[in-house]
Amino acid sequence: GDSVTQMEGPVTLSEEAFLTINCTYTATGYPSLFWYVQYPGEGLQLLLKATKADDKGSNKGFEATYRKETTSFHLEKGSVQVSDSAVYFCALTHGSGNTGKLIFGQGTTLQVKP
Amino acid sequence: DSGVTQTPKHLITATGQRVTLRCSPRSGDLSVYWYQQSLDQGLQFLIQYYNGEERAKGNILERFSAQQFPDLHSELNLSSLELGDSALYFCASSLGGLNNEQFFGPGTRLTVL
Numbered sequence: 001g002d003s004v005t006q007m008e009g010p011v012t013l014s015e016e017a018f019l020t021i022n023c024t025y026t027a028t029g030y031p032s033l034f035w036y037v038q039y040p041g042e043g044l045q046l047l048l049k050a051t052k053a054d055d056k057g058s059n060k061g062f063e064a065t066y067r068k069e070t071t072s073f074h075l076e077k078g079s080v081q082v083s084d085s086a087v088y089f090c091a092l093t094h095g096s097g098n099t100g101k102l103i104f105g106q107g108t109t110l111q112v113k114p
Numbered sequence: 115d116s117g118v119t120q121t122p123k124h125l126i127t128a129t130g131q132r133v134t135l136r137c138s139p140r141s142g143d144l145s146v147y148w149y150q151q152s153l154d155q156g157l158q159f160l161i162q163y164y165n166g167e168e169r170a171k172g173n174i175l176e177r178f179s180a181q182q183f184p185d186l187h188s189e190l191n192l193s194s195l196e197l198g199d200s201a202l203y204f205c206a207s208s209l210g211g212l213n214n215e216q217f218f219g220p221g222t223r224l225t226v227l
Contacts, residue, residue, distance in 0.1 A: 042220060043221055045218070046216070046217075099169050099170040100145065100208060104156060104158075105156075
């Protein structure tokens with residue numbers, strides 16, 4: 001079945017460091033890909049998305065490019081801030097027979113230190 | 115604030131009991147999704163309703179059931195509770211259709227003792 005795999009956390013960085021969180025997926029058809037962020041004590045918020053191959057999603061300085069050849073959707077940010085500390089989830093929706101349900105990776109905790 | 119509300123915020127109950135979690139979607143959203151977040155299973159899709167009808171089912175136990183009412187709010191019923199049902203339960207809503215952004219509520223934290 002469809003699945004999403006994220007790099008193990010936690011990831012600890014200093015402020016202004018470069019961030020990469022790896023995400024790869026397995027899916028039939030042509031899934032849409034998402035990054036969600038969960039701040040402590042809150043629900044998930046959509047960070048960015050890409051709906052077809054080679055699309056780049058971007059928001060708040062974060063970027064991810066849909067790479068079909070490597071089945072990847074890695075999250076990057078050039079300069080992280082303390083306020084970016086959160087749990088990041090990569091997710092997909094199945095391409096065919098899609099109802100919109102999300103399949104999530106296990107989440108990666110990011111901690112940014114001043 | 116996503117516009118999705120969930121009640122209660124916390125729920126503590128005993129094994130064997132039954133509870134009901136409530137979700138009110140964003141105004142205008144027709145689809146409601148339920149997800150379970152636990153330490154061992156991660157975030158898992160449970161069930162989806164669209165305009166009152168069940169649209170998709172995921173890893174939902176037979177002891178669990180849900181419904182969406184005419185005013186589009188949804189309830190998730192969990193019965194014969196076990197310790198392993200302790201988790202954070204999220205509701206999300208969307209307009210419906212493919213690739214629509216899902217807006218998540220703050221969740222209900224269920225603790226089964």
